[in-house]
Amino acid sequence: MSEKKKSRSGLILVILLVLGVAVIAFNLYRDPSLLQKVPVVKNLVKVKEQTAAPQTELEKLAQENDTLKKGLAQKEQELQAVQQELAKVKQQLAASPQTQLEAEVAKLNKELDDARGQSGAKKASYKDMAKYFAEMSSKDAAEILARLESKDTIGILQEMNADAAASILQNMDRDKAVQISREMLVTAPSGG
Secondary structure (H helix, E strand, C coil), X not given: CHHHXXXXXXXXXXXXXXXXXXXXXXXXXXXXXXXXXXXXXXXXXXXXXXXXXXXXXXXXXXXXXXXXXXXXXXXXXXXXXXXXXXXXXXXXXXXXXXHHHHHHHHHHHHHHHHHHHHHHHHHXXXXXXXXXXXXXXXXXXXXXXXXXXXXHHHHHHHHCCHHHHHXXXXXXXXXXXXXXXXXXXXXXXXXX
């Protein structure tokens, strides 16, 4: 009986082996992970997978070429977008300084006109005040002018005749008179 068992076991093993090979060979079973668990069959599945997927060198190169072409096309699009952005920035930079300079020139011209207008009004005011101070005593005029800001004192003194201005400076506190004289030297127009 042991020989019968051996021959039956052998027969069953051969039948299973033939069925396993048939399943793999004819692709009868769709889930290869299950076949991987069968000890004898899992070796056959690996062989099948290896023989089913080989590509020729030409196919591999063609596939790599296609991948590179797609990558190149994408990089060309990115480069084109960057070049367009660069062109916009260059255009903005080219227009911007001129516009800024024009705006700055207009602003400075307006400030100059305002300063000229204020200067003319200030000068007229100094001229009027110089008449009043010329009519006062030198001592009283010196006391009042010493309390004003230096620029106003200088403006009034410059509108007076030299004798009246000298008399007022002579009656001022010496330190204040020195300060006013120094500032007058700085602000006095140069006689070229």
